[in-house]
Amino acid sequence: xxxxxxxxxxxxxxxxxxxxxxxxxxxxxxxxxxxxxxxxxxxxxxxxxxxxxxxxxxxxxxxxxxxxxxxxxxxxxxxxxxxxxxxxxxxxxxxxxxxxxxxxxxxxx
Numbered sequence: 001x002x003x004x005x006x007x008x009x010x011x012x013x014x015x016x017x018x019x020x021x022x023x024x025x026x027x028x029x030x031x032x033x034x035x036x037x038x039x040x041x042x043x044x045x046x047x048x049x050x051x052x053x054x055x056x057x058x059x060x061x062x063x064x065x066x067x068x069x070x071x072x073x074x075x076x077x078x079x080x081x082x083x084x085x086x087x088x089x090x091x092x093x094x095x096x097x098x099x100x101x102x103x104x105x106x107x108x109x
Contacts, residue, residue, distance in 0.1 A: 027070065036065035040073060052080040071101050 029037055043058030059077050067073055074097040081089040 029070065032070060033066045036062045036067035039065055040067055040070070043073075043076060047076060047080060050083075052083045056080045056084075069100075071097065074100070 029040065032040075039058045039062035043055045043062060046052075046055035046058055056077060059073050059080070062070075062073055074093055078090050078093040078097070081087075081093060
């Protein structure tokens with residue numbers, strides 16, 4: 001039962017992520033330290049090239065450099081884990097996303 005509920009939440013979040021909605025109170029990417037922005041953008045570029053392992057490392061670096069409260073970094077991490085067929089990490093990442101940003105707020109992404 002727990003796995004079914006988690007899977008449903010993951011599917012919901014994935015669908016909402018694809019919709020591209022942004023929160024009005026979300027800090028813009030440009031408000032974060034430049035090194036964090038650069039690593040996040042590098043992760044996005046790598047992810048778009050299908051280099052998911054490298055993208056994961058870039059996103060993790062971005063978090064360490066100060067972008068940890070930017071919600072989209074966790075959604076992008078989860079997408080990379082999904083592409084790398086690591087369902088445990090997908091669930092962990094989405095769970096952290098919902099814990100850190102709240103279920104109601106997370107449903108806006």
